[in-house]
Amino acid sequence: MIEATSCGGVVIFRGKILLLYKNFKNKYEGWVLPKGTVEAGEEYKDTALREVLEESGARASIIKYIGKSEYTFSVPEDTVDKEVHWYLMMADSYYSKPQREEYFVDSGFYKYHEAYHLLKFANEKQILEKAYHEYLDLKKKNLWGSKKYF
Known part of the structure; x- marks a missing residue:
């Protein structure tokens, strides 16, 4: 069993979510949230911000830790046990440019219901749901964008 840790973000700008x-x-791989592997000595929140920037070109700031998802998948040599730590983030614009080296061919900001249906993985849909409810709650209290919560 190989253990792997990644961090990523549910990035929102003006109510729309980055995919x-x-x-x-x-080969169709599907729509996903930006995430990637923690590098040696790197803090989780730094990994999340770096990966969002690298994979999407989007500049974002962390608002709040959302939680983690866990899953396993097989590689030829072994089984990978993966843990992903997720953060709710706010982008500074609608700008995004998919990272070709990671085989991302498109990116964009989508309305919640569109993003939810586009996402390929059930665990990412759950994280999106949780993050979006946090976002709506902060917005309702006029706290969205006013301060950081981590």
Whole structure:
């Protein structure tokens, strides 16, 4: 069993959510939230911000820790046990440019119901749901964008 830790973000700008479309060797991989592997000595929140910027080009700030998702998948040599730590983030614009080296061929900001249906993985849908409810709650209290919560 290989253990892996990643961090990512549910990035929101003006109520819309950032998604990335992955297409590897012309094989549909699906729409996903930006995330990536923690580097040695890196704090989780720093990994999340770095990965969002690298994978999408979006500049964002962390508002709040949302939680983690866990899943396993197989690679030829072994089984990977993966843990992903998620943060609610606010982007500074609608700008995004998918990272070609990671096989992202499209990116964009989508309305909640569109993003929810586009996302490929159930665990990312759950994280999106949780993050979006946090976002709506903060917005209702006029706290969205006014301060950081981590």
